[in-house]
Amino acid sequence: MNDENFSPKDSLLLIQSMIDKTRQVMSDNGIYYLVWGWVTFIACTGQFILKHIYEYPKHYYVWWLVVPAFIFSIVYGAREGKKQKVKTYVGDSIKFLWIGMGIAYFVLSMILSELGWDRPIFPFFIMLYGLGTFVSGSIIKFRPLVLGSLCAFILAVASTYASYDYQMLYGAVAILVSYIIPAYILRARQKHV
């Protein structure tokens, strides 16, 4: 880089180009949304099938599927963390948001296990899906995530009018619109960047 003939206009262009280069690093690859989206989608629909169609009493066992997703998140997160050359406030905010969300899901599951698994608690889970994707989508300014979260909020309210079994399907739809579809759009856009 040469400092000769470095005009104020060049300065502004340089600042802009450096900020743009950094912004590319901040973008999310959507892998967590995909993994957690598909795992929870399969768990919701699986629980519906086991309970409603096969009338299997321990239908909630299907939620053990989250254990491999949890292990994957820790291993993948640690590996990516080692490779990470830059830390952004956006990245940290999203990381802590989802760690907090994970704890909230766990706490809600603990409450549920005490109250009984037949309690209609799915609207609260759906509301939490909406909250997480609303904050993430707003931080990274990614409209499909924000729109997905608004759909999840609507589905959370709508699901209260459904029976317990059908609330699981509302949960599956909420995951599809607020996690899975935005994650695929995010990945498709990144391939074109």
Added chain:
Amino acid sequence: MFKDLDPILHSQLRLAVVSILISVKEAEFTFLREKTNSTAGNLSVQIQKLKDAGYIDIVKQFKNNYPQTICRITQLGTIAFEEYVISLQDYLGNGNGHENGVA
């Protein structure tokens, strides 16, 4: 009357480094080198000048047995950058431009 542009920031490589650090929490030396497309030697000299001015903090540590240099902007650096941008806007907003170098 225009404000003088801060000579510490009105240098391509130093400005590039500060522009990156202003938008992140911290960045490794290698990240700065890649993004600014500079040589390690030149970058070392320039980040040291920024450190001497109190605009950035440099932390040297080991990560997986390899030396690692982490840079982050200070509060003074953030203020200096904001003032620098305001000065630039003064130049450009008044249609003067000073196209052929100011430093």
